Amino acid sequence: MSWAIIRKIFILAALLGLLVPAAPGLAEDRPLLMEGKKTIFQRVITHPEAALHQAPGGAAVAKIIPFSVLYVYERRTHDGAVWLRVAPDTVGGGQGWLPAAAASDWKQALVLLFAERVSREPLLFFKESGDLEDLAGQKDIGGALARLRSEFQKYAAEKTAPPAAFPVLAMEPGDEVGAVPYDHFYLMPIFSYQELFEGVKFLEVGSIDPALGGDESGAGGGDDGGRGGPAAGSAKNAIAFVMDATISMGPYIEKSREITREIYDEVEARGQGDNVALGIVAFRNSVEASPRLGYVSKVISPLRLAMERDEFEKALSEVREAEVSTHSYNEDSLAGIKTAIEELDWDPYNGRVVLLITDAGPLEITDPYISTMMTTGEIADLARQKNIKIITLHVKSGSGLKNHGYAEEAYRLLSFNAEDYSGYLSWDAPTAEKGAADFEGTVQSLTAGMTRTLFGKRDEPKKKKPAASDLEERAAALGEALGYSIRLEYLGRANRSVAPRVVRSWIADKDMARLAAANDRAVVPTVEVAVLLSKDQLSALSRQLKMIIDNAERVKKTGATDFFAAILSASTQISRDPARFAANPETNLGEMGVLGEFLDGLPYQSDIMGMTERDWYGMSIGQQTQFINRLKSRLARYEEYDRDVDNWARFGGAHPGDWLYRVPLTMLP
Numbered sequence: 001m002s003w004a005i006i007r008k009i010f011i012l013a014a015l016l017g018l019l020v021p022a023a024p025g026l027a028e029d030r031p032l033l034m035e036g037k038k039t040i041f042q043r044v045i046t047h048p049e050a051a052l053h054q055a056p057g058g059a060a061v062a063k064i065i066p067f068s069v070l071y072v073y074e075r076r077t078h079d080g081a082v083w084l085r086v087a088p089d090t091v092g093g094g095q096g097w098l099p100a101a102a103a104s105d106w107k108q109a110l111v112l113l114f115a116e117r118v119s120r121e122p123l124l125f126f127k128e129s130g131d132l133e134d135l136a137g138q139k140d141i142g143g144a145l146a147r148l149r150s151e152f153q154k155y156a157a158e159k160t161a162p163p164a165a166f167p168v169l170a171m172e173p174g175d176e177v178g179a180v181p182y183d184h185f186y187l188m189p190i191f192s193y194q195e196l197f198e199g200v201k202f203l204e205v206g207s208i209d210p211a212l213g214g215d216e217s218g219a220g221g222g223d224d225g226g227r228g229g230p231a232a233g234s235a236k237n238a239i240a241f242v243m244d245a246t247i248s249m250g251p252y253i254e255k256s257r258e259i260t261r262e263i264y265d266e267v268e269a270r271g272q273g274d275n276v277a278l279g280i281v282a283f284r285n286s287v288e289a290s291p292r293l294g295y296v297s298k299v300i301s302p303l304r305l306a307m308e309r310d311e312f313e314k315a316l317s318e319v320r321e322a323e324v325s326t327h328s329y330n331e332d333s334l335a336g337i338k339t340a341i342e343e344l345d346w347d348p349y350n351g352r353v354v355l356l357i358t359d360a361g362p363l364e365i366t367d368p369y370i371s372t373m374m375t376t377g378e379i380a381d382l383a384r385q386k387n388i389k390i391i392t393l394h395v396k397s398g399s400g401l402k403n404h405g406y407a408e409e410a411y412r413l414l415s416f417n418a419e420d421y422s423g424y425l426s427w428d429a430p431t432a433e434k435g436a437a438d439f440e441g442t443v444q445s446l447t448a449g450m451t452r453t454l455f456g457k458r459d460e461p462k463k464k465k466p467a468a469s470d471l472e473e474r475a476a477a478l479g480e481a482l483g484y485s486i487r488l489e490y491l492g493r494a495n496r497s498v499a500p501r502v503v504r505s506w507i508a509d510k511d512m513a514r515l516a517a518a519n520d521r522a523v524v525p526t527v528e529v530a531v532l533l534s535k536d537q538l539s540a541l542s543r544q545l546k547m548i549i550d551n552a553e554r555v556k557k558t559g560a561t562d563f564f565a566a567i568l569s570a571s572t573q574i575s576r577d578p579a580r581f582a583a584n585p586e587t588n589l590g591e592m593g594v595l596g597e598f599l600d601g602l603p604y605q606s607d608i609m610g611m612t613e614r615d616w617y618g619m620s621i622g623q624q625t626q627f628i629n630r631l632k633s634r635l636a637r638y639e640e641y642d643r644d645v646d647n648w649a650r651f652g653g654a655h656p657g658d659w660l661y662r663v664p665l666t667m668l669p
Contacts, residue, residue, distance in 0.1 A: 029073060029093035030073070030090065031043075031071040031072055031073050031087075031090055032072050032073065032074070032075070034107065036597075037597050038594060038597060039592070039594045039597065039598075040107075040576065040577065040597065040598065041071050041072075041090060041577070041580070042071065042072040042105065043069055043070065043071055043072065043105070043106050043107075043577070044069075044070055044072055044084065044086065044098075044103035044104060044105055044106060045067050045068070045069050045070075045103060045104055045106040045189055045206070046064050046065075046066065046067060046068045046070065046098070046102060046103045047066070047067075047102050047103060047104065047206075047503050048066045048208060048501070048503075049063070049066075049102075050063070050064045050066070050068075050098060050099075050102035050103060051063050051064060051098075051102070052064055052096040052097070052098060053083075053096065053097040053098065053099075054096075054097070055097055056076055056078035056083035056097050057078045057079055057081075057083070058097070061096065064098070066208055066210075067187050067189070067206070067208055068088075069088075069106065069579070070084075070086040070087065070088055070098070070103070071086060071087055071088070071089065071090055072084050072085070072086055073085040073086065073087060073093065075100070081099060081100070081101065082099075082100035082101075083097050083098065083099055083100060084097065084098045084099075084100050084103065085097055086098050086103075089579065089583070090579075090580060090583070091583075104189075104191050104206060104503070104504060105191060106189055106191060107191070107192070107576075107601060108190070108575055108576045108577075108601075108602055108603075109531050109532050109533070109574070109575060109576065109577065109578050110189070110190045110529055110530070110531060110532075110575065110602070110603065110604060110665070111187055111188055111189050111190065111529075111530050111531070111532045111662055112188040112189075112190065112203070112205060112509075112527040112528065112529060112530070113182070113188070113527060113528045113530055113662060114172060114179065114180055114499070114526070114527060114528075115524075115525040115526055115527055115528050116417075116418045116419075116485065117175075117179045117485070117488055118418040118420070118421060118481045118484055118485045118488075119418045119419040119420045119421070119481075119511075119514075119524050120419075120511040120514065120524045120526060121145065121146075121149065121511070121513065122149065122171050122172040122173065122174050122175075123171070123172040123507055123508075123526045123527070124145065124148060124149065124152070124168050124170075124171050124172075124507070125168065125169045125170040125171065125205075125207065125500060125502050125505035125506070125507055126167050126168060126169065126505060126506045126507070127167055127168070127169055127505065127506070128167070128506060129194055129202050129204065129506045131167035131168075131506065132202050132506055132507075132508055132512075133196065133202075134167075135512065136196075136197055136512060136516075141512050141513050141516040142513035142516065145512065145513050148167070148168050149171060149174075151166070151168075152166075152168045152171050153171070153174065156171075169500075169502055169505045170207070170500035170501075170502045170505065171500065172499075172500065173492065173495075173497040173498070175488060175491075176491075177491060177492070177495045177497050178487075178488050178489065178490065178491025178492030178493070178494065178495050178497045179488040179489055179491075179492045179497065180209075180492055180497050180498060180499050181387070181489060181492050181493055181497070182384065182385075182387055182489075183385070183387060183646075183647055184209075184492075184498070184499075185210070185647070185649040185662075186207070186208065186209040186210070186498065186499035187206070187207070187208050187209075187532070188205050188206065188207045188499065188527070189205060189206050189532070190203050190204070190205055190603055191204040191205060191206065191504065192204040193603040199510060199515060199523060200508050200509060200510040200512060200515060201508070201509045201510075201603060202506055202507070202508055202509075203506065203507050203508075203509055203527075203603065204504065204505070204506055205502075205504075205505060205506070205507055206502060206503055206504060206505075207499050207500055207501060207502040207505070208499075208501055209498040209499040209500070209501060235275060235350055235351075235454075235487075235490050236274075236275045236276070236277070236348055236349045236350055236351070237275060237276050237277070237349055237350060237351030237352075237353070237454065237486060238276070238277040238278070238279065238303045238344075238346060238348075238349040238351065238352055238353070239263070239276070239277075239278055239279070239353045239354075239355060239447075240278075240279040240280070240281060240303065240340045240344055240353070240354050240355070241256060241260070241278070241279070241280050241281070241355050241357065242281045242282075242283065242333070242336040242337055242339075242340050242354055242355065242356045242357065243256060243280065243281070243282050243283070243319065243336075243357050243358075244282075244283060244284075244331055244333065244336075244357060244358035244359060244360065245282040245283065245284055245319060245320070245321055245322060246284050246285065246293075246321060246322045246325075246326055246331055246360070247321055247322055247323075247324075247325060247326075248321070248359060248397065248399070248432070249321045249357075249358075249359065250320075250321040250432075251432045251433070251435065251436035252357055252359075252395065252435070252436055252439055253319050253320070253321060254436070255436045255439055255440045256316065256357070257313070257316050257317060258440065259440060259443045259444065259447075260278055260312070260313070260316060261309075261313065262444065263276070263278065263447055264276075264278070264306050264309045264312075266447070266448075266451060267306060267451070267455075268306050270451065270455050272451075272455055273305065273306030273307065274305055274306070274307070275305075276305070276306065277303040277304055277305045277349065278301075278303065278304060278312055279299070279301055279302055279303040279304065279312075279340070279344050280299070280300035280301045280312070280315060280316055280319065281297060281298070281299050281300060281336050281339050281340040281343075281344070282295075282297065282298060282300050282319055282336065283296065283297035283331065283332055283333055283335050283336030283339070284296060284297070284322050284326060284331065284332065285326035285327060285328070285331050285332045285363070285369070286326070286327060286332065286369035286371070288369060289326070289327035289369050290324055290325070290326055290327055292322075292323070292324045293322050293324060293326060294322070296332055296335050296371050297332065297335040297336045297338075297339040297371075298339065299339060299340075299343050299344065300315050300316065300318075300319055301315035301316065302344060302345065303344055303345060303346070303349070327369060328363065328367065328369075329360055329361075329400060329403050330360050330361045330362060330363045330364065330367070330403065330406075330407075331358065331360045331361075331362070331363065332362070332363050332369075332370065332371055332372075333356060333358050333360070333361075333362045333363075334362045334363065334370075334372045334374060334375075334376065334379050335371045335372055336356070337354060337356060337379050337383070337390065337414070338372050338374070338379060338382070340354050340388075341354075341382055341383055341386055341388060346386065346387075346388065350486065350489060350490040350493065351454065351483075351486035351489075351490070352386070352387055352388040352389065353388070353389050353390075353391060353450075353482065353486075354383065354388055354389070354390045354391065355391050355393060355443070355446075356390060356391065356392045356393065356411070356414075356415075357393045357395075357439070358392075358393075358394060358395065359394070359395035359396070359397050359400060359429070359435075360400060360403060360407060361403050361406045361407030361410055361411070362376060362407075362410050362411075362414075365626070365629040365630065365632070365633055366625065366626065366629055372636070373632060373633060373636045374633045374636050374637060375410075375629075375630060375633045376410045376411065376413045376414040377413055377414075377630075377633075377666065377667075378633050378634065378636065378637040378667070379414060380413060380414045380415075381637060381664060381666070381667055382637070382640055385644060385647060387489070389416040389423065389482060389485070389486075390414055390415050390416055390423060391415060391416060391423045391424075391425070391446070391478070391482070392411040392414060392415045392423060392424045392425065392426075393425055393426075393439065393442060393443070394407060394408065394411055394424065394425070394426035394427075395426070395427065395429050395435050395439065396426050396427060396428050396429060397429045397432075397435060398429070398430055404426075408424065408426060411424050412424045416482065416485075418481055418485065419523075419524045419525075420481070420524075421477060421478045421481035421482070422478070423478065423482075425442055425446075425471065425474065425475055425478065427439075427442065427471050438471060441471070441472050441475075442471055442472060442475045443475075444472075445472040445473070445475035445476040445479065446475040446476070446478060446479040446482075447479060448476060448479060449475070449476040449477065449478065449479020449480040449481075449482070449483065450479040450480070450482055450483040450486075451479075451483070452479075452480060452483065453479075453480045453481075453482075453483030453484045453487060454483040454486060454487060507526065507527070508526060509525060509526055509527050510523055510524060510525060510526060511524040511525075511526055528664065529604045529664070529665040530662035530663055530664050530665060531574060531575055531578070531662070531663050531664075531665060531668060532578075532660055532661075532662060532663075533574070533578050533660070533661055533663050534578070534579075534582075534657060534658055534659065534660055534661075535642065535648065535656050535657045535658070535659050535661070536582055536657040536658070537574070537578040537579065537581065537582040538638060538641060538642065538661065538663065539642070539657075540581060540582040540585045541570060541574050541578075541581070541582075541585070541638070542635055542638045542639075542642075543585070544570050544585040544586070545567070545570060545631060545634070545635060545669065546635060548563065548566045548567060548570070549628060549631060549632065549635075553628075558624060558625075558628055559616075559621065559624050561613055561616070561617075564608075564611075564613065564616040565588060565590035565591070565595075565613075566588060567608055567631070567669050568589075568590065568595065568608050568609065568611070568669075569587070569588045569589040569590055569595065570585065570669065571606045571608050571609060571668050571669040572589060572595065572598045572599055572602075572609055573587065573589065573598065574668065575602060575605070575606065575609070575665070575668065576598050576602065604665055605665075606665055606666075606668035606669060607666075607668075607669065608668075608669045631669055634667055634668075634669060637667055638667075641661055641663065644661075647661065648660065648661055649661070
């Protein structure tokens with residue numbers, strides 16, 4: 001996968017005279033074009049055990065790193081088998097050969113990650129797309145899926161091969177062994193797709209996990225195959241209270257003192273005092289705008305176990321609401337979240353939860369005093385990458401009536417979401433007393449639900465949806481789901497749960513059983529989409545976006561067509577062929593007249609790819625400004641990716657520029 005290593009293999013083999021020279025007349029040797037395309041080159045992604053050969057049918061020169069991306073320069077049939085002349089770039093000419101059966105055509109740079117498991121069953125990998133079509137035609141899709149899972153698990157337990165007619169090749173790890181940890185590096189590239197039914201795509205994918213053995217690439221930042229958590233056998237959990245400490249929050253600060261005492265009492269009564277830690281972060285707003293506030297955000301108490309509760313309670317007792325007003329109704333809650341993520345020591349804990357407590361929305365990206373330069377989407381992505389789940393407790397006081405809609409929309413995007421279980425909880429607070437009482441009941445129900453699934457009976461959370469009007473019932477259901485999600489993650493780490501190894505298979509991107517249920521039309525994703533980028537490619541994207549924005553702002557033409565076209569071109573190219581983009585990032589697909597062919601055939605698109613020039617011109621100046629500020633927020637997130645050393649997969653690459661990262665598609669422009 002590391003192109004530097006692949007290039008070295010090609011160069012070394014050429015120096016030793018092991019590779020055949022390019023055919024006569026190929027001085028301008030270029031890769032083949034994809035069928036029906038004028039400018040998009042054919043690429044393949046190699047299978048495990050693939051090797052480079054000196055000629056079709058000739059001796060193997062070197063083993064190729066699994067899932068390396070190579071350009072195809074020639075296809076030739078030899079002794080009835082198709083061979084590919086390949087190279088890692090578009091300018092050096094194809095010099096090595098690869099059996100076509102040892103690679104799969106890869107038409108873009110999109111990969112998949114398993115989605116949150118609480119609201120769905122383990123994903124099945126089918127042999128053919130027709131198998132999924134047959135399944136979709138059955139009356140009881142849920143029952144059919146359950147039978148297939150049961151049969152597959154039976155064959156796996158007995159270590160016997162399924163019958164040839166059995167349609168399932170592999171299955172995502174079941175609940176008994178736990179979910180594949182989000183930060184464990186595996187690859188699931190998309191080869192092709194079909195959209196035969198509304199609301200669901202059938203995807204042809206591969207799947208490889210370096211932890212399955214036979215891999216010597218040193219994938220990932222660490223060596224344990226399960227980074228970002230403590231060793232197996234230590235089911236430790238941490239909850240950080242991120243508290244609004246501005247005017248009007250005094251009653252909630254006081255209630256928090258009582259609630260944290262109750263939590264410590266409960267975990268000690270269960271004999272779990274060594275396994276649950278609490279911490280506190282407080283936030284206010286800009287001290288530049290209002291110096292007397294004292295701070296924007298700060299750690300009041302680090303994460304402390306029950307044996308250290310005296311220090312925790314002393315720190316919490318010293319928290320006071322601000323004595324002066326801030327410059328806006330919105331507060332810098334994202335600064336509080338970011339401080340909790342980056343300054344608390346989460347490493348010893350499997351379960352990681354942030355409880356955000358506030359009566360105001362977050363500062364908008366357009367606010368001149370925002371400290372993070374990120375929106376809720378980027379902060380949510382930062383938390384997810386650190387395996388931290390955010391729960392927002394939003395107090396809707398009468399004075400903030402005009403702020404409630406904005407705050408709810410922002411915090412829903414920020415918070416944990418498992419389709420059935422929203423991590424955003426709110427309640428009306430006509431008086432401080434009523435609001436504080438509801439706050440206490442909500443947190444009590446939430447933490448009780450968590451402890452039931454973490455330390456009590458090992459059942460799945462109840463599937464029955466609580467009444468929307470019953471705040472405490474919703475909080476309890478959320479707590480159970482949260483605890484169950486944390487337990488699946490813990491079991492996955494303890495059992496070193498990995499993605500299945502499948503060269504080619506078909507999956508559905510939504511839970512088909514849920515889509516088919518007559519009384520439940522919830523769209524529950526089975527996978528999330530990401531773009532596989534190297535450090536150099538991410539840096540090229542970051543530099544190009546910054547240059548486009550800076551140039552447009554300098555000449556005051558951010559609303560111009562060429563600005564929109566340049567951003568659209570960059571986002572499209574990075575999704576289709578990031579190596580080619582990195583080599584020439586200033587290429588504008590719109591000016592070349594080929595934007596349409598780059599967009600055509602992409603199974604998923606970023607925000608801007610779904611827009612047209614008419615959409616852009618239809619936006620107000622304020623909306624265009626918001627869009628540009630979101631781009632700046634994405635740039636800040638790219639800087640965070642660059643520093644996130646633990647989650648860059650190295651695959652044996654010594655040069656950091658060749659390390660790989662799965663950037664969520666939602667984080668592209």
